[in-house]
Amino acid sequence: MAGKQVVFHIGGWSSCGFYNKAASVLASLSVLFPSRLRVVNHMYGSRDEYRSWLLGEDETNGFRDTFAGVSKANKQTSSPFSWIEADGSNNFVGGCDDTLDWCKSFVSPAGDSGKAKSKMQADGHTADHGYDYDLVVIGGGSGGLAASKEAARFGAKVAVLDFVKPSPAGSTWGLGGTCVNVGCIPKKLMHNAALIGEILTNDVQPYGFTAPEQTEGHKWESMRESVQNHIRGLNFNYRVTLREKNVTYLNKLGKFIDAHTLELTDKKGKVSQLTSSRFIVATGGRPTTLDCEGGEHAITSDDIFSLEKSPGKTLCVGASYISLECAGFLAGLGLDTTIAVRSILLRGFDREIADKIGAHMEDHGVKFKNGVVPSKLEKASDGKITVTFSDGSSDVYDTVLTAIGRRADTEKLGVDAVGVKTNPKNGKIVCTDEQTSVSNIYAIGDVMEGCPELTPVAIQAGKMLSRRLFDGSDEPMDYQNICTTVFTPLEYGVVGMSEEDAKAASGCGSKIEVYHSNFTPLEWSLSEHRQKHPAFCKVIVSKDDDRVLGMHYLGPHAGEVTQGFGVSMKKGMTFDELTNTVGIHPTSAETFTDLTITKSSGESADSKGC
Ligand code: FAD
Numbered sequence: 001m002a003g004k005q006v007v008f009h010i011g012g013w014s015s016c017g018f019y020n021k022a023a024s025v026l027a028s029l030s031v032l033f034p035s036r037l038r039v040v041n042h043m044y045g046s047r048d049e050y051r052s053w054l055l056g057e058d059e060t061n062g063f064r065d066t067f068a069g070v071s072k073a074n075k076q077t078s079s080p081f082s083w084i085e086a087d088g089s090n091n092f093v094g095g096c097d098d099t100l101d102w103c104k105s106f107v108s109p110a111g112d113s114g115k116a117k118s119k120m121q122a123d124g125h126t127a128d129h130g131y132d133y134d135l136v137v138i139g140g141g142s143g144g145l146a147a148s149k150e151a152a153r154f155g156a157k158v159a160v161l162d163f164v165k166p167s168p169a170g171s172t173w174g175l176g177g178t179c180v181n182v183g184c185i186p187k188k189l190m191h192n193a194a195l196i197g198e199i200l201t202n203d204v205q206p207y208g209f210t211a212p213e214q215t216e217g218h219k220w221e222s223m224r225e226s227v228q229n230h231i232r233g234l235n236f237n238y239r240v241t242l243r244e245k246n247v248t249y250l251n252k253l254g255k256f257i258d259a260h261t262l263e264l265t266d267k268k269g270k271v272s273q274l275t276s277s278r279f280i281v282a283t284g285g286r287p288t289t290l291d292c293e294g295g296e297h298a299i300t301s302d303d304i305f306s307l308e309k310s311p312g313k314t315l316c317v318g319a320s321y322i323s324l325e326c327a328g329f330l331a332g333l334g335l336d337t338t339i340a341v342r343s344i345l346l347r348g349f350d351r352e353i354a355d356k357i358g359a360h361m362e363d364h365g366v367k368f369k370n371g372v373v374p375s376k377l378e379k380a381s382d383g384k385i386t387v388t389f390s391d392g393s394s395d396v397y398d399t400v401l402t403a404i405g406r407r408a409d410t411e412k413l414g415v416d417a418v419g420v421k422t423n424p425k426n427g428k429i430v431c432t433d434e435q436t437s438v439s440n441i442y443a444i445g446d447v448m449e450g451c452p453e454l455t456p457v458a459i460q461a462g463k464m465l466s467r468r469l470f471d472g473s474d475e476p477m478d479y480q481n482i483c484t485t486v487f488t489p490l491e492y493g494v495v496g497m498s499e500e501d502a503k504a505a506s507g508c509g510s511k512i513e514v515y516h517s518n519f520t521p522l523e524w525s526l527s528e529h530r531q532k533h534p535a536f537c538k539v540i541v542s543k544d545d546d547r548v549l550g551m552h553y554l555g556p557h558a559g560e561v562t563q564g565f566g567v568s569m570k571k572g573m574t575f576d577e578l579t580n581t582v583g584i585h586p587t588s589a590e591t592f593t594d595l596t597i598t599k600s601s602g603e604s605a606d607s608k609g610c
């Protein structure tokens with residue numbers, strides 16, 4: 001494989017064992033692969049000579065200080081000291097172990113030499129920049145907290161700003177962003193409340209317990225209080241951790257004045273300024289509001305989890321993750337729940353699975369109004385909301401929950417004014433490897449164009465960016481094969497392509513094979529009501545090279561089941577490798593290792609037991 005020649009530099013002193021070991025491995029590789037590797041040796045006659053080159057006279061102006069902001073390089077005193085010369089700049093590698101690791105990956109087929117490298121451009125950061133901070137992160141959500149703590153770990157002087165603008169309905173919350181306060185965490189806890197309800201009502205009797213009397217039903221207020229207390233605990237822990245990790249937390253709203261200056265406004269409206277060499281924008285997104293007459297009477301996911309009273313009879317508008325998950329737990333808690341579906345359920349996901357989720361939800365008590373959008377909302381003096389739909393029909397609800405997508409929170413951030421390119425349709429920031437069109441301003445998480453709106457994605461992108469900015473890494477974030485789970489009453493975990501996408505990517509359906517199985521998880525097998533909608537898994541395989549293109553799982557603990565397979569998918573697992581893996585019995589996940597029935601065979605996918 002012809003590639004660009006790597007110019008690898010190694011410095012050390014002549015009788016240093018570590019230097020000699022690393023230098024000799026490099027020398028051998030450059031003999032074996034002369035077109036791919038050139039090694040430049042910087043050998044000094046004595047330890048003192050080496051140290052005066054590396055550290056400088058007063059330990060401030062040595063060669064290592066040319067790696068501005070790379071804390072690991074700036075702190076290194078030992079021999080050897082290695083770096084790679086690329087496009088006029090030097091990328092720090094490390095000492096002996098790092099050099100040997102680099103050599104291993106250079107020769108391994110899937111190693112570093114074949115890995116993508118970040119395309120980030122130099123951003124002018126120097127060790128003596130003179131700004132207040134090395135890095136200021138705007139937004140203390142999943143991505144911002146992760147990025148700021150990681151940068152501080154490498155010795156950078158970091159501040160993180162987090163300020164919550166109240167929702168139109170007046171809801172506000174603490175440090176931690178969407179996931180912790182108004183997203184994943186309260187959603188999963190309320191989903192769990194509904195699952196507990198289902199077990200109590202339908203599953204306990206065959207196990208010898210007596211089902212509780214249903215006279216009292218579910219107490220929203222008690223659930224809300226425990227969920228909100230848990231969140232407050234998390235908010236507190238985030239503040240403590242920031243302090244422990246030497247990250248300055250500022251509860252202020254940030255706005256760019258120029259590429260190195262922010263205007264800060266606190267809760268009382270007091271305005272100040274700060275400067276920084278680098279910025280990471282991690283301001284996330286906010287729910288899109290309903291654009292119809294009376295749309296202001298609807299609430300969003302920013303409000304639902306902290307409602308003082310049960311939402312009662314609820315209309316959920318939208319048919320993707322948020323609407324389906326909320327409708328699922330509301331119905332599970334015994335509330336009269338309807339979903340208004342504009343077009344299809346779960347756009348972008350596997351259609352067969354989306355249909356199964358819809359059918360299960362319908363049997364679970366969720367009503368669907370298909371092919372409609374609200375055209376008018378009227379609120380009466382008793383608080384009830386009459387909704388008129390686009391097909392002319394109408395109904396009265398206690399609560400209307402809008403979940404029709406999210407818009408990046410960049411409107412008042414001043415990014416456009418400093419030259420950061422955004423997508424006018426959704427306000428998201430356009431980036432290459434998280435670097436915006438202004439080189440010292442970066443963006444991660446929900447606010448970045450093309451980033452899947454998921455917490456672990458924001459966290460991983462934030463950590464990797466900080467490693468590139470302050471620890472000499474050149475590894476870009478990999479947005480491929482990210483696992484996700486939709487927490488509908490029948491949970492859905494997925495990694496890789498849908499059947500439709502795999503067919504489209506292969507040019508024609510005949511190049512893929514689909515293996516599938518309907519099965520009853522053991523824990524469901526004693527409950528009659530569970531039999532109508534079995535669990536399901538399917539694996540989509542390329543006929544060309546046996547690679548698994550997509551894995552889909554519908555059933556209990558979908559997140560737990562799917563997460564492990566995510567590693568295998570990143571490693572390019574084949575179907576043969578999957579089915580050669582010994583399963584864990586009796587589990588649902590083992591079904592993946594035991595798939596034999598293909599869709600093309602036309603045989604029933606129903607499992608016959610173990
Ligand atoms: P955020 O977490 O949104 O953080 C941005 C922060 O910046 C906020 O605190 C905001 O107040 C602050 N901010 C904004 N502007 C400024 C400014 N100018 N100055 C200072 N601070 C500012 N993902 C999953 O992976 N799993 C799930 O189960 C899941 N469930 C979800 C359920 C719901 C209801 C929702 C809404 C989302 C869910 N998500 C889930 C998505 C997940 O919450 C987001 O992808 C994640 O929180 C994005 O993190 P972020 O750091 O990009 O932004």
Ligand code: NAP
Binds near residue numbers: 343
């Ligand atoms: P979304 O995935 O963007 O879907 C928006 C939904 O609203 C679609 O069903 C869309 O229908 C519908 N819609 C859009 N405009 C509408 C309008 N004017 N009237 C009626 N319906 C309309 O949005 P989301 O569900 O709000 O979720 C946002 C993101 O949060 C997700 O992409 C996801 O990444 C993240 N999230 C993740 C999880 C999880 O990991 N479990 C949970 C919740 C949220 P069409 O199909 O017709 O366009």
